[in-house]
Amino acid sequence: MPAFDTAPTGRFRAFADVAPKALRERKILRMVEKIAIVGLSLSLTLVGCKAQGVSGGDTTMPTISASTSIGLVTSAPLETARASQTLPVYWLGRSSGDVYLYREFFPTQSIDDPIATALRTMMGTKPNDPDYFSLWNSPSRLGASVSAKNVITVDVSADAFGQKVDQGIASRSIDQLVYTATAAAAMAGLVDTRTTIQVSILVDGHTGYNAFGHVLLDKPITRDAAFVAPVWIIDPANKSTYNEVPLKVVGQGISPTGELAWSLETMVDGTVEKQFSNGTVTIPQGANELGEFTFSLVTPPGTYQLSVYITDPSMPDKKIGLDTKIVTISERSKK
Incomplete structure (x- = not known):
């Protein structure tokens, strides 16, 4: 800094x-x-x-936290x-x-x-x-x-x-x-x-x-x-629209392994339809260190839900610290 x-x-x-x-x-x-x-x-x-x-549920915390993050x-x-x-x-x-x-x-x-x-x-x-x-x-x-x-x-x-x-x-x-x-x-x-x-x-x-x-x-x-959220997507902003690819994803996160998982799912009429692609991204600072991550996505035009989260091998179905953004690719324009 x-x-x-x-x-x-x-x-x-x-x-x-x-x-x-x-x-x-x-x-x-x-x-x-x-x-x-x-x-x-x-x-x-x-x-x-x-x-x-x-909502009424936003005024209270869970009695026992369900997260390991x-x-x-x-x-x-x-x-x-x-x-x-x-x-x-x-x-x-x-x-x-x-x-x-x-x-x-x-x-x-x-x-x-x-x-x-x-x-x-x-x-x-x-x-x-x-x-x-x-x-x-x-x-x-x-x-x-x-x-x-x-x-x-x-x-x-x-x-x-x-x-x-x-x-x-x-x-x-x-x-x-x-x-x-x-x-x-x-x-x-x-x-x-x-x-x-x-x-x-x-x-x-x-x-x-x-x-x-x-x-x-x-x-x-x-x-x-x-x-502080253990994972958050800084860019793209929620409900943002882009007419260029690749789409650059920037965020901040921390994980015990120094890696985060991501997924991109197609959306139809505001509802998640199916997974389009997925992968992992490395936090340059390493394990258990908060740092900025970045990766790029190439997608056809459409609306997608982007998710980034921490995985735990002992709980393969759980997405810890999950953050999501809705993003639209309106027109494909190669750089």
Whole structure:
């Protein structure tokens, strides 16, 4: 990971004001209305909403985890700085009986307030991948700042914690915020990635809030690597369309053998039909090390489900840490 020459010396702040709007028939309406910029703070008025696309089962963890992959990831490196105007947002996602953190990128017109903007996106929009979810509510107030000591302070109103969840989901939701805030800060070059990045979460300006009724926010928090998905497909994005082959697949994963399995299945009318091809891919870092994998696929035009997962010889039928994406090849164009 590239190092930054200096840590930022100033403080970056962005504030958002959100007003609640009633829920009708479980469907959530939201509109965004910009208002005045006062002094050095950016203020927005948003129509708030409850967490979207969340089923009752998403608020709880299994009593006993069905996966053998939890805790495989022991180190979660920060994102690298980039000039493109994209926001990193982390979501929760279920796989093999566990709940992990997965990242998506969202386009933005401005990166003047990347931390607050990424967190507003996390709390107020839907993930692109329907397998992901979030339990945050759009807050009536949100602010973010970075100190010269590499501490990100997030100040959010208590209405962001309106969902009732269990301990496991509560802990992962707090880390979802920590991962999103640190990723946005790192990509914008607001922190020195050579040292540990901490996130201090204030609620209505105070420490010690009991988040979701389970997590005491009484001290700065760092990334918990155990919550990172052991396998995730970064590219292609879900429901993306390509008119060129080969299709390059890029992802991040870890496995006890240093290999991951993949499969490509044809889809008809949104339903998986049959397997088209399959294989394995090596993680260059080796066994039990988190690393980036890549491989290429040549396919006829059509819609496919791409799957990448960990295999266990003792459980040949089980796909551990499974991540899937739907991708369409619209027209074949040889390079």
